[in-house]
Amino acid sequence: MLAKINQISVRQLLCIYIIIVLSPLIRLVPSYAAEYGKQAAWLSPLVSLLPTLIVIYILDSIFKRYKTESMAQIFEDIMSKPVGMFIVFLYFLWSTVLTALYMRYDVERLTGSIYPNINFIFFIIFTLSQIAYALRTDLTVIARMSEVIMPIIFILFGFLVLLLLPMIRHDTILPISYTDIIPIIKASRGSSGIYLYYFLLFFLSDKLSHKQKLKKQSILTIIILVVSTTIMLIAIIGLMGSSVVRRTPIPFLVAVKQISIINTIQNIESVAVAMWILADFILIAALIIVSLNIAKTLFNLKDIKPLQNIYILLIYILTLGIANNKLELETFSQYIMIPINLIFGLLIPMVLFATGKIRKKI
Amino acid sequence: LIHYLVIVLILIAISIIDVKAIIQKQLKKELYLFSSFAIFIIIYGYLYFTNSYYASISSLFNEIVVHK
Numbered sequence: 001m002l003a004k005i006n007q008i009s010v011r012q013l014l015c016i017y018i019i020i021v022l023s024p025l026i027r028l029v030p031s032y033a034a035e036y037g038k039q040a041a042w043l044s045p046l047v048s049l050l051p052t053l054i055v056i057y058i059l060d061s062i063f064k065r066y067k068t069e070s071m072a073q074i075f076e077d078i079m080s081k082p083v084g085m086f087i088v089f090l091y092f093l094w095s096t097v098l099t100a101l102y103m104r105y106d107v108e109r110l111t112g113s114i115y116p117n118i119n120f121i122f123f124i125i126f127t128l129s130q131i132a133y134a135l136r137t138d139l140t141v142i143a144r145m146s147e148v149i150m151p152i153i154f155i156l157f158g159f160l161v162l163l164l165l166p167m168i169r170h171d172t173i174l175p176i177s178y179t180d181i182i183p184i185i186k187a188s189r190g191s192s193g194i195y196l197y198y199f200l201l202f203f204l205s206d207k208l209s210h211k212q213k214l215k216k217q218s219i220l221t222i223i224i225l226v227v228s229t230t231i232m233l234i235a236i237i238g239l240m241g242s243s244v245v246r247r248t249p250i251p252f253l254v255a256v257k258q259i260s261i262i263n264t265i266q267n268i269e270s271v272a273v274a275m276w277i278l279a280d281f282i283l284i285a286a287l288i289i290v291s292l293n294i295a296k297t298l299f300n301l302k303d304i305k306p307l308q309n310i311y312i313l314l315i316y317i318l319t320l321g322i323a324n325n326k327l328e329l330e331t332f333s334q335y336i337m338i339p340i341n342l343i344f345g346l347l348i349p350m351v352l353f354a355t356g357k358i359r360k361k362i
Numbered sequence: 363l364i365h366y367l368v369i370v371l372i373l374i375a376i377s378i379i380d381v382k383a384i385i386q387k388q389l390k391k392e393l394y395l396f397s398s399f400a401i402f403i404i405i406y407g408y409l410y411f412t413n414s415y416y417a418s419i420s421s422l423f424n425e426i427v428v429h430k
Contacts, residue, residue, distance in 0.1 A: 321418055
């Protein structure tokens with residue numbers, strides 16, 4: 001049983017986590033990893049396991065001491081109020097930019113794959129109005145929705161990757177030697193930057209129950225994600241080769257287009273697009289909830305419901321303004337957002353943990 | 363600028379609905395944050411719709427970080 005009616009369990013939060021990382025993992029990681037890791041790129045998710053495990057252990061230690069507080073309150077307690085508030089404000093900006101970024105990626109993918117003649121503004125309005133409607137309810141509704149959607153998305157994803165596996169050419173993923181260690185580490189920045197959204201979700205920690213199961217369930221989740229990403233990279237790079245993958249905007253979609261079952265069932269990329277639409281809906285809704293929850297603690301608000309509609313309008317205008325075109329959006333994502341993700345997802349939690357240990361707060 | 367005017371009209375509609383709820387509940391801080399968001403939308407929207415180059419967040423950061 002849940003502790004309170006408006007709380008969600010760690011399992012539900014991890015369902016949201018799997019959905020929200022799956023979409024950016026499929027979009028960004030193949031081309032990013034192939035650019036730096038070449039034929040050894042498929043090993044890069046294994047390196048990303050380490051920073052994510054560090055964050056899991058940090059959060060587990062923090063929640064042994066802080067059982068009911070939100071992450072924003074924890075920051076303020078450990079790092080003093082002014083410093084904590086400043087860092088939490090930076091997290092608010094980060095999650096707002098991420099929301100606009102993923103909203104734009106969502107519509108760019110739709111117009112770039114199956115609806116090339118429709119103005120992307122239509123899709124932004126359509127998606128955001130659906131999210132605004134869904135957010136009239138509580139976080140628990142999104143959490144339960146994620147519990148239903150996550151297995152569907154994961155089965156679809158597994159099905160598509162399995163169909164790709166027989167088409168792999170071994171010469172595109174082998175040989176691998178010790179000279180690939182540095183390229184693999186460089187390539188792992190992409191997947192690490194995305195796995196580390198894990199920390200951002202814990203700004204909902206005040207709405208979380210069963211925190212004692214956090215470490216065990218999180219480790220299991222991250223292992224599942226790492227294995228899935230590795231198999232996906234083997235399938236994509238094995239099929240297309242690293243030099244083609246790094247030049248392709250959405251390699252997964254291009255790879256899926258090549259699937260043919262007994263020469264009769266073809267063009268099943270619409271399955272991948274449907275999966276993405278579902279994942280992006282949860283991703284954007286979850287990021288809006290996280291941002292508003294950060295704002296609630298940061299500004300000491302009593303009720304965030306009246307701010308939801310105007311915040312969604314703000315996201316709409318930021319989605320329009322985040323980039324002039326897709327090339328600009330990809331450059332921004334690759335060169336700016338990935339390093340920022342590593343700072344906010346790994347570096348700041350490590351500083352928080354070290355400060356907590358020094359001040360004997362953890 | 364028609365698109366901008368439509369956004370401003372939507373903003374006014376949202377304000378009528380949500381500010382009413384905020385005032386009824388006497389939520390002072392929520393009103394300040396609501397006003398800040400509204401001001402940001404009006405200013406940023408104006409910059410974007412008048413084709414100000416630096417209204418694009420990516421252009422600004424890409425120029426500072428990537429092309430420096």
